[in-house]
Amino acid sequence: MMFRHLSAFCALLILAVHGQTETEPPTTLITKATTTTSAPTTIAEGQWETETLNEGQAIQKALQYLLAHRQPDWGWGNDTHHVMLTMQLANNTGKEIEQQGLEMQLSAKQMEIEILLMMSKHHESPPPLSRLAAYTLALGALxxxxxxxxxxxxxxxxxxREPPHDLEFAYATLAACSSAAHVRRRHIRRLLDIANAAADHSLDTISMVILALRCVVQDHRHRSLLHFVRRPMAGLARQQHADGGFGALPTTALAIQALEDSDSGPGAHQHWSxxxxxxxxxxxxxxxxxxxxxxxxAAAIAALTPASLAAVRPPHCSDKLLDSKHEPLDNNGGDGGVKLAYPAHASNETDARNVSxxxxxxxxxxxxxxxxLYMVAPRNISFYHVMQMAAEQEPKFRFEASSWPNGHYVxxxxxxxxxxxxxxxxxxxxLPEVPDPAAPPGNQLVAPVGVDDLLVEDGEHYLFWYKKL
Structure with missing residues (x-):
């Protein structure tokens, strides 16, 4: 987020499974891809009003501090982009930079000069991605x-370039999403991979991944991914210390922005304050x-303001965007084991009838x-039909099954x-969670019915495991 040193990243009866008995000679059906911590103390209402008032006063004092530290060239040295972004997040007037005071316009021009100088050196060395992402976010806010x-x-x-460091990658993806650029499916898959391995990453990284995913799901075609944001949000919320912080100031500021709009992760507020x-x-x-x-x-102000990095661009800027926000869902870009699968022609009206x-x-x-595969399908669909969908989406999931009077045997x-x-x-x-090879499920979690009778439910996880009994 708004860090000066973002590059130094803090870092289980087989027949019961299929639900059929072999009572008649089967006919073989080959399915292939078709062409088509302790709970924090709750603050009373009156006390909350006092806190809100104090926050407003604190923000005003902090903005005055930033203005007092503006340099003669109207910038803030290496932090110009951080300050400009923060000031726009704190600006609730809806005014664009051209409608603001002359001094703010000069500061914005200074930032543009800094960007041009950075890009002019591109032939010598590529611009630092963290700085480029910060400039991109700041421009969007303006x-x-x-x-x-x-x-x-x-x-x-x-x-x-796709950065090897997960924090820098999430930051770059957030900046691209905030700029209404295409969020590639392989990028979404990587974000989901990081979110599913939250324990292996720093709080800064998880916070940034949550912010990036929250930005992505603002587009209705990706809204079904909202479910996959809930688990990392709850995990991050549990990391709050007894004193209210999450460690260092930048880490706490970033975590607040990742968690404060908890409609993206119901239940998060049960674990933090x-x-x-x-x-x-x-x-x-x-x-x-x-x-x-x-x-x-700048980091503290951003955490105290109503806006957050998940929604940097003000709504009134929408007429200044180019093209559509995301690439078509039928563009199967990227590689790797984790993929996305969606029903054709997903729309806002069908979201309520789908399960993830x-x-x-x-x-x-x-x-x-x-x-x-991260999948979205209509409610009350059988797992057998899900397998057909998966086979059409990804060749690795193609299967063969025997057809019996009481169902299919895979x-x-x-x-x-x-x-x-x-x-x-x-x-x-x-399973209730994404399966982890380091902690394989027990036999008590085997599906109680066969693939034809098993109806997929929202938020569940299904595993087909080829193993020796």
Missing amino acids: CKDPRSFHGRDLVAALLH LPAARKWLLEKQEPDGGWGDVSNT FTYTLWLGTNVTENYT HTLAGHREEPMGYHYWLLYR
Whole structure:
């Protein structure tokens, strides 16, 4: 987010599974892809009003601090983009930069000069992605299109390289999304991968991933991904300290922005206290209105304002955007084991009739291969039909099944056929969480019915595991 040193990243009866008995000679059906912590204390209402008033006063003092530290060139040195973004987030008048005071316009021009200087050195060395992402976000907050910045496409430069560091990647994806650029499906898959392994990442990274995903789901075609944001939000919320903070000031400021709009993750507020986090910030403010330096002050203001990095561009800027916000869903870009699957022609009206879930394949008792699809399907659909959808989406999920009077018996998946002589079978599990090879599910979680009778439910996770019994 708004950090000066973003590059230094803080870091389981087989027949029961299929629900059929072999009473008649089967006919084989081959399905292939078709062409078509302790709970924080709750603040009373009156006390909350006092906190709100104090927050407003704190923000005004902090803005005065930033203005007092503006340099003769009307910028803030290496923090110009952070300050401009923060000031726009704190600006609730809806005015564009051209409608604001002359001094703010001069500061915006200084930022543009800094961007042009950075891009002019591109032939010498690529611009730092974290700085480029910050500039992109700041321009969006100013109602300026970073894809058409003095003949340069900053978003294209931003997406040209995929950073190895997850925090920088999430930051770049957030900036691209905020600029109404295409959010590639492989980028969404990587965000989901990080979110599903939250324990392996820093709080800064998880917060930024949540913000990026929240930006993505603002488009109705990706709104079904909202379910996958809930778990990392709840996990992040549980990391709040007894004093209300999340560690360092920038980390706390970022976590507040990731969690404060908890309609993106119902249940998050059960695990944390927004008033306690803001109170922690207020107690750290110094008499001069700042939080030690310009960078920390900008971060704190952003956390205290109603707006957040998940929605940087003001609504009145929509007429200044180019093209549509996301790439078509039928464009299957990228590679890797985790993919996305959507029903055709998903629309806002069908969102309420759809369910979101995952479908995973494991190969080997010790899980040597792991493939996952993040799927959206109509309610009350059978898992057999889900398997057909998955096979059309991804060849690895193609399967073969025997047809019996009471349903289908799946015997082959991902090119692996059951081997009764070696006791290798496909077992279907219904799980409450994404399956983890390090903590494989027990036999009590095997699906109680066969693939034709098992109806997928929202938020569940389904695993077909090829293992030795």
